[in-house]
Amino acid sequence: MNSIAHSAAFQRRTHFRGSVRVPARVTAGGSRALDALTVDLSIDRVSLVSTQQVKLGEECLVEIGIGRSGLVRPLAAKATVLYCIAAGSVRGLALFHSGFRFTGLSSEAQQMIAATLA
Numbered sequence: 001m002n003s004i005a006h007s008a009a010f011q012r013r014t015h016f017r018g019s020v021r022v023p024a025r026v027t028a029g030g031s032r033a034l035d036a037l038t039v040d041l042s043i044d045r046v047s048l049v050s051t052q053q054v055k056l057g058e059e060c061l062v063e064i065g066i067g068r069s070g071l072v073r074p075l076a077a078k079a080t081v082l083y084c085i086a087a088g089s090v091r092g093l094a095l096f097h098s099g100f101r102f103t104g105l106s107s108e109a110q111q112m113i114a115a116t117l118a
Contacts, residue, residue: 020038020040020117021037021038021039022038022064022065023035023036023037024037024038024048024062024063024064026048026050026054026061026063026098026100027063028054028058028059028061028081034051034052036050036098037049037050038064039097041064041116043105043110043113043114044105045082045099045101045102046079046099046100046102047097047098048062048097048099049087049095049096049098050095050098051093051095051096052096053084053098054081054084054096054098055081055084056082056083056084058080059078059079059103060078060079060081060100061079062077062079062102063075064076064077075112075113078103079103080100080103081098081099081100082101083098083099084096084098085097085098
């Protein structure tokens, strides 16, 4: 995604987004799972950092709070990839910053996220 499209994705935010750092897992393409760390979270979106890329527009299952959690309980939700950009490297591993829009998030899950951000 180019920087103009990436910037436009950020400008379309409609809900408060807070900094939340918890482990996450993304399952894409029905079987490929990757471990990640959340960067920020809102009731309609989440951004993550991982060592693997995801494809723009891909439908995924995003699990937040795997293992240790700042959330009331772990959250699993379907989401669509909005962007995936290179974010440098750590210890020789490439990092990617990816943004996801939740699709069909239950009101209970939205309330749990809102409580976490309060």
